[in-house]
Amino acid sequence: MKKSRKHSDRYFMVKSLMKNKLLLIFAGITLIIAIAGILAPVIAPCDPYLEEPVNRLMAPCKEHLFGTDIYGRDVFSRVLYGVRLSLLVGVMTALISTAVGIILGLLAGYFRIMDAVIMRICEALSTIPVYLMAITLITLWGVSTKNVIISMAIVYAPLVITVTRGVAMSIREQTYIEAIRAAGASWSRIVFGHMLPNVISPVIVQMTYIFASAMLVEAALSFLGAGIPLPEPSLGNILNEARNVIFSSWWLVVFPGLCLIFIMLGINVLGDAIRDVLDPLSN
Amino acid sequence: MENLLKVKELKTSFQTLRGEVTAVDGVSFEVKKGEILGIVGESGCGKSVTSQSIMRLYNEKELVKYEGEVLLEGNNLLKLSEKEMRSVRGNDIAMIFQDALSSLNPVFTIGNQIVEAIRLHEKISKKEAKKRAVELLRLTGIPIPEKRVDAYPHELSGGMRQRAMIALALSCQPKLLIADEPTTALDVTIQAQIMDLIVELNQKMGMGIMLITHDLGVVAHTCQRVIVMYLGQIVEEGMVDEIFKNPSHPYTKGLIKSVPTTNTDVSRKLYTIKGVVPLLSEAGEGCRFCNRCEMATEKCRTSKPHLYSMKNEGHRVRCFLYEKGGDCHEAK
Amino acid sequence: MKKYFFKRLFYTIVTLLIVSVILFVLTHCTGADPAKLVLGIQATPEAVEDLREKMGLNDSLIVQYFRWLGDILHGDLGTSYMKNKTVTELLGESFMPTFNIAIYAEIISMCIGIPLGVLAAKYKGKSASVAISSVALLGMSIPGFLLALFMMMAFCVKLQWFPVAGYTPAMEGFLEHIRSMTLPAIALGFPQAALITRTTNNAMLEVMNTEYIKTAKAKGASEGAILFKHALRNALIPIITVCLQSFAVFFGGAVIIEQIFNIPGIGTLVFSSISSRDYYVIQGAVLVIALIYVVANILMDILYGIVDPRIRITGKSK
Numbered sequence: 001m002k003k004s005r006k007h008s009d010r011y012f013m014v015k016s017l018m019k020n021k022l023l024l025i026f027a028g029i030t031l032i033i034a035i036a037g038i039l040a041p042v043i044a045p046c047d048p049y050l051e052e053p054v055n056r057l058m059a060p061c062k063e064h065l066f067g068t069d070i071y072g073r074d075v076f077s078r079v080l081y082g083v084r085l086s087l088l089v090g091v092m093t094a095l096i097s098t099a100v101g102i103i104l105g106l107l108a109g110y111f112r113i114m115d116a117v118i119m120r121i122c123e124a125l126s127t128i129p130v131y132l133m134a135i136t137l138i139t140l141w142g143v144s145t146k147n148v149i150i151s152m153a154i155v156y157a158p159l160v161i162t163v164t165r166g167v168a169m170s171i172r173e174q175t176y177i178e179a180i181r182a183a184g185a186s187w188s189r190i191v192f193g194h195m196l197p198n199v200i201s202p203v204i205v206q207m208t209y210i211f212a213s214a215m216l217v218e219a220a221l222s223f224l225g226a227g228i229p230l231p232e233p234s235l236g237n238i239l240n241e242a243r244n245v246i247f248s249s250w251w252l253v254v255f256p257g258l259c260l261i262f263i264m265l266g267i268n269v270l271g272d273a274i275r276d277v278l279d280p281l282s283n
Numbered sequence: 284m285e286n287l288l289k290v291k292e293l294k295t296s297f298q299t300l301r302g303e304v305t306a307v308d309g310v311s312f313e314v315k316k317g318e319i320l321g322i323v324g325e326s327g328c329g330k331s332v333t334s335q336s337i338m339r340l341y342n343e344k345e346l347v348k349y350e351g352e353v354l355l356e357g358n359n360l361l362k363l364s365e366k367e368m369r370s371v372r373g374n375d376i377a378m379i380f381q382d383a384l385s386s387l388n389p390v391f392t393i394g395n396q397i398v399e400a401i402r403l404h405e406k407i408s409k410k411e412a413k414k415r416a417v418e419l420l421r422l423t424g425i426p427i428p429e430k431r432v433d434a435y436p437h438e439l440s441g442g443m444r445q446r447a448m449i450a451l452a453l454s455c456q457p458k459l460l461i462a463d464e465p466t467t468a469l470d471v472t473i474q475a476q477i478m479d480l481i482v483e484l485n486q487k488m489g490m491g492i493m494l495i496t497h498d499l500g501v502v503a504h505t506c507q508r509v510i511v512m513y514l515g516q517i518v519e520e521g522m523v524d525e526i527f528k529n530p531s532h533p534y535t536k537g538l539i540k541s542v543p544t545t546n547t548d549v550s551r552k553l554y555t556i557k558g559v560v561p562l563l564s565e566a567g568e569g570c571r572f573c574n575r576c577e578m579a580t581e582k583c584r585t586s587k588p589h590l591y592s593m594k595n596e597g598h599r600v601r602c603f604l605y606e607k608g609g610d611c612h613e614a615k
Numbered sequence: 616m617k618k619y620f621f622k623r624l625f626y627t628i629v630t631l632l633i634v635s636v637i638l639f640v641l642t643h644c645t646g647a648d649p650a651k652l653v654l655g656i657q658a659t660p661e662a663v664e665d666l667r668e669k670m671g672l673n674d675s676l677i678v679q680y681f682r683w684l685g686d687i688l689h690g691d692l693g694t695s696y697m698k699n700k701t702v703t704e705l706l707g708e709s710f711m712p713t714f715n716i717a718i719y720a721e722i723i724s725m726c727i728g729i730p731l732g733v734l735a736a737k738y739k740g741k742s743a744s745v746a747i748s749s750v751a752l753l754g755m756s757i758p759g760f761l762l763a764l765f766m767m768m769a770f771c772v773k774l775q776w777f778p779v780a781g782y783t784p785a786m787e788g789f790l791e792h793i794r795s796m797t798l799p800a801i802a803l804g805f806p807q808a809a810l811i812t813r814t815t816n817n818a819m820l821e822v823m824n825t826e827y828i829k830t831a832k833a834k835g836a837s838e839g840a841i842l843f844k845h846a847l848r849n850a851l852i853p854i855i856t857v858c859l860q861s862f863a864v865f866f867g868g869a870v871i872i873e874q875i876f877n878i879p880g881i882g883t884l885v886f887s888s889i890s891s892r893d894y895y896v897i898q899g900a901v902l903v904i905a906l907i908y909v910v911a912n913i914l915m916d917i918l919y920g921i922v923d924p925r926i927r928i929t930g931k932s933k
Contacts, residue, residue, distance in 0.1 A: 015300075022749065124633035127905040129867020132885060136897065139889045140641060216758045220871050223760055224886070239764070246764065247772045257761045264756035272752075340832055344740070365838075373835035380833075385826040389925055390848050400834040435924045451834070 030266020037083030101160025109168020732815020754809025
């Protein structure tokens with residue numbers, strides 16, 4: 001009985017999450033897919049670019065677990081590399097937009113003059129739908145993995161800015177900030193010492209959301225041919241190249257599609273769990 | 284006097300992340316017809332849980348377990364179906380909550396909420412119900428009730444809101460009114476007005492009232508009998524005069540001593556009971572108060588005291604000091 | 616109230632102006648020369664220069680921007696380089712298909728999302744609630760375009776219930792119209808339905824913990840009355856927010872779904888214009904979509920005031 005007081009609520013939250021079987025199963029499947037993707041160069045049975053025209057559009061069999069595509073490339077290997085690329089795009093987008101977002105958000109939250117400018121621009125950006133903005137940026141700058149990541153970071157940064165600025169503003173209003181300011185604390189001390197630590201939890205929750213959406217948008221854009229340039233295997237590209245044979249060769253849609261769905265599921269489940277643990281009040 | 288409500292060995296436990304917690308542990312008492320019974324104790328002692336258990340307000344599907352009996356005129360409420368219980372709530376037993384602002388639905392007008400309460404239990408037209416609502420508001424001393432009936436809760440002052448809350452509770456002339464800290468959220472002057480109103484309504488309408496409070500002053504002025512609770516148990520029970528004149532449990536003594544009065548010598552420091560109310564899950568083997576008690580003995584730490592009857596009828600104390608019954612031997 | 620309204624209008628106009636600047640800068644700073652694109656690769660430098668002069672591309676960017684802005688204020692969004700039509704005409708043609716899908720998707724997502732969210736709150740902790748939240752999680756995890764592909768494979772090819780692609784306006788047969796809109800609307804609406812379910816559920820759970828719900832229970836109100844009258848009414852603000860936001864999301868998401876189902880809507884228009892660098896069309900279309908977003912936001916504010924009397928007051932005092 002006495003022991004219970006030593007642990008925080010967070011400990012009990014994690015403990016009760018660990019009991020959730022469904023969550024563990026999904027997390028497990030996603031983890032396996034993600035690790036397989038990361039290790040793609042090691043475990044992929046074939047070269048994802050190797051074309052064997054003789055073997056084109058083969059249904060799944062022993063040699064080609066997920067079948068082959070219109071150029072006779074091994075879909076299993078391409079899916080593995082595709083997962084790898086999707087994860088890369090997701091992670092990079094989340095990291096860049098978060099870094100930019102935190103900096104601008106803190107500036108907006110601390111300096112009232114910057115606030116007006118930054119928030120007006122954020123508001124304007126948020127009126128343009130994600131897909132449209134991303135497609136416009138990528139096509140205008142030219143399709144490349146780098147441009148996909150940068151344009152999506154621009155699309156998602158306002159989210160982080162808004163969250164960060166909200167937290168920073170609420171902290172600025174607290175009496176103790178006034179007290180330490182009166183005591184001569186510099187602005188950097190207030191921003192990095194007091195605002196930043198409080199911003200981290202809500203931003204992590206946003207990060208998982210951005211991570212998931214970025215992968216989703218990337219897949220959709222690549223599917224339309226406005227994302228990752230072509231021979232490169234991304235999940236969206238595999239689907240794109242299958243567009244004309246979709247109805248005869250189901251494996252070209254089902255395997256990359258399921259992979260994408262499972263990754264999204266895993267991230268969403270994880271995002272929920274993170275939110276529950278970091279912010280027990282929301283439950 | 285006849286018993287209106289009789290609670291026998293009520294035990295309420297909750298399922299929490301940290302395991303099962305028993306918030307009310309074997310509480311027995313009765314409320315007589317037309318009587319005002321006070322229940323006092325520090326926050327977290329189980330006063331509110333007791334009252335909400337009587338009305339079965341907790342979600343029974345998942346987190347709460349009731350044991351014992353709650354007899355309203357001989358009818359065990361804990362055995363009723365949810366549907367039967369619904370016709371008891373608001374009709375036979377009504378409740379006034381602490382903070383009227385958060386207890387009144389913000390998106391409906393006061394009149395709307397009273398009309399709903401009336402029409403849940405009586406088959407009358409909306410128009411008639413609204414007329415009744417105006418009368419109820421008038422009864423609780425709200426000026427221009429014809430106008431206030433269409434106001435939203437946030438448009439009224441704190442005192443007016445609490446009056447509206449009382450009007451809502453009285454809408455079906457309940458036999459028992461449970462007032463859960465009805466004045467805590469209010470200014471001192473308004474507190475007195477609301478308490479006077481409650482006493483006045485008690486005399487006018489003759490219903491039994493359970494007044495839950497942490498304010499001993501309020502109890503002394505309004506109640507006939509009082510129950511002192513500590514960590515989910517009754518520690519002392521008796522007539523108000525008796526308890527104030529001759530407090531017996533060390534906890535009650537401490538409570539009474541820590542009330543500031545005008546004739547207290549200003550130079551003397553106000554008495555405080557040392558320590559804080561421990562967590563329910565930390566209740567040990569012995570008396571639940573022993574860690575904070577100045578007179579605790581080895582026995583207090585190892586075995587549990589029962590409620591012992593005192594000389595005067597109806598005065599009971601949960602303390603080994605009175606195990607032999609009868610007069611208390613003062614320690615100091 | 617009046618003051619608040621004008622303040623709001625002012626901010627809206629500022630936002631739209633910033634959008635127009637962003638759009639203009641984005642489209643004009645790409646290095647591609649629209650005159651070359653119009654004339655093709657074989658065009659002589661003289662012809663290109665001539666066209667540039669005619670199109671006003673030789674003026675400074677600031678002059679070009681204000682010329683464009685001035686035209687907009689006169690109701691002229693410019694003329695397409697490629698299609699020999701004014702942007703207003705093009706937008707007029709493609710607005711209805713997109714608007715139709717968005718409306719149907721909105722209906723689908725609200726009709727699924729709100730009731731499921733309330734039910735999940737009612738059966739909190741029970742298997743029904745776990746089932747609903749699992750489906751919602753799944754719905755959020757399936758990208759709309761994949762759902763579209765899977766549905767096409769099942770319903771259009773195997774079962775042949777719906778046409779594979781194309782758009783039939785409501786005027787040319789309502790049944791055909793609905794048939795052509797069903798799958799796109801589901802593909803667009805289902806992920807949002809999941810989002811609405813979750814939002815409704817969270818909002819309801821939060822409201823169910825409040826004191827006034829306890830009061831309602833203490834009055835003797837039935838579970839249904841507590842859920843639908845007392846709780847839902849108070850949970851409406853986040854629900855309205857997510858529903859109206861999803862309407863704007865549908866206009867954006869239409870870019871993808873219209874491509875898959877070959878629907879001649881705004882999405883298709885923008886997509887084809889982007890690849891041909893048809894500046895005025897891109898700018899005009901995106902500006903219209905931004906306007907829809909802004910209008911949805913204003914509508915949201917008005918609805919807040921209707922739903923919650925407390926907000927009416929603050930609106931006045933502002």
